Amino acid sequence: MKLNPLQQWRAMPAVAKSAVAFTISTFVIRGITFITTPLFTRIMPVDQYGVVATYNSWKSILEVFALLGLTYAGVFNVGMNDYRHSRGRYVSSLLLLCNVCTIVTFVILCVLKWLFGAQFVLPWHLLVLMFLGFLFSPAQTFWVTWQRYEYKYKLATAISIGSALFSQVIAFICVVYAQPEHAASVRLWSRGLVVIACAVPIYIHLFTKGHTGYDGTIWKSTLLFALPLLPHYLAQHLMGSSDRIMLSTMISDSEAGIYSVVSAIGMITTLLWNAVNGSLTPYIYDKMNVHQYAPINSLMMRMIGIYGALCMAVTLMAPEVLHILAPHEYDGGMLAIPAIAATSFLTALYNMFATVEFYHKKSGYITSATIVSSIVNIGLNLLLIPRWGLMGAAYTTVLSYLVLIAIHYIGYRRSQSERIYSDRGILIITVLTMGSCLACTLLYNNNYVRYTIIAIILIIAFVMRNTIIRWLREVRGSKSA
Secondary structure, eight states: OOOOHHHHHHHSOHHHHHHHHHHHHHHHHHHHHHHHHHHHHHHSOHHHHHHHHHHHHHHHHHHHHHHTTTTSHHHHHHHHHHTTTSHHHHHHHHHHHHHHHHHHHHHHHHHHHHHHOTTSSSOHHHHHHHHHHHHHHHHHHHHHHHHHHTTOOHHHHHHHHHHHHHHHHHHHHHHHTSOGGGHHHHHHHHHHHHHHHHHHHHHHHHHHHHOOSOOHHHHHHHHHHHGGGHHHHHHHHHHHHHHHHHHHHHTOHHHHHHHHHHHHHHTTHHHHHHHHHHHHHHHHHHHHHTTOOHHHHHHHHHHHHHHHHHHHHHHHTHHHHHHHHSOGGGGGGGGGHHHHHHHHHHHHHHHHHHHHHHHTTOHHHHHHHHHHHHHHHHHHHHHHHHHHTHHHHHHHHHHHHHHHHHHHHHHHHHHOSSOOSOHHHHHHHHHHHHHHHHHGGGGTTOHHHHHHHHHHHHHHHHHTHHHHHHHHHHHHHHHHO
16 A cells, blocks of 8 residues: 555654755755845845845854854764763863854954954944854754754754744844845844844753863864864855955945845755755765775766756746846846856865765865865955956856866875776766856847757756656665665
8 A cells, every 4th residue: 555645754764754854944944045035135225235245254254263163064973973972061062162262253353353443344233243143053053963863853943944934034024124224234133133042042951951061071172173174164165255255345235245146046056966965975985885986977977967957957047036036236147147057066076076085084185175276266356356346256256166176186086096987977067067057148138049948958857857866766775775
């Protein structure tokens, strides 16, 4: 007898239920942010939207210093495994370490603002909001991850989705009644306070349950592992955020706001790739453990081929997506979307090579690649943004990611003596994808040709749907095994 979806869910083991629930939760949370974008772009002036984008960019950079990368999965998951018999003690001790780092970073920034002026980095009130978040938000991150380890998904997913949805709703209501010139501050504070309010009870719970504050052994082992990774994390965030900060500083907040929206469109496909890559990584490792490289290459060539087609499809539909997400004031950023979509494809290649490097624990190549490419990114931004604005930022990102891929390719080849991926296959797919994405700029004024190509891609996807599903099941099946 064939089970209905509810019966299938009840029959699933706790591990599988937890994995599905947390995956759906991640998609829903990111979907909430994406869905609310057209609402905020229509009720906020473009320059105020740019202030929000600049704030988020600075937040991603300062977080590296304020939290030392302790909330990132790589560091925290290692600790959860090392202290699996005393996780409460580990989590509460790590939370206090985060708080100490946050306070020290805040004091240093206060001194710098006193030396360089109140507008250094961010205005005072936004800096205070940011560091209040750094104090309490790690608690929710730690707790939700802890729930994953114990396969307790119900309350964790409810709180995660609930806080994300409620914070956006409150922010929207507050912005509607705010004065236009204060829209950014109102949005950031209203959303931030809701997130903090949800995190404070968890913060208290973790300290109460852990019965631990300072633990020298935990702090020493964690710092010895986390500190060497800081250059990688910092360079990674600089590469992803410097363009918005530099656009805001060198051009205007409006330019940064437009770039933020078109970047979200160009990188839509990364949400899907990140979800699929979560299954691809254990599949690759399983095959590498037994030196079966042909299945890896076969699957990965198909996956990046499909992903390349998706990137091109997003590029083709960029005008329609942009008109849905934002008013006409943002149309000036449309021509930057193809370059950003091409960059989105390059992230998949980065994951392919980095996965092999991580397998062989070649962290030196990973850190070097990120640092060099971020330096290239900042240098090119300094040259191109003053002349070309957001177009300069978009194509700078493409060039810096090509440098990133080149260095990772070298690291992958030196880490792995036996060939895993087909160089020729990767080169052909990369040239076709990037060439197609960048060529789409020539089709934005020819809807007939553009719609015809979109229809062809959709027809091919429909015809191949069963094959694609079989490939994905192959990955999932290997992971379950």
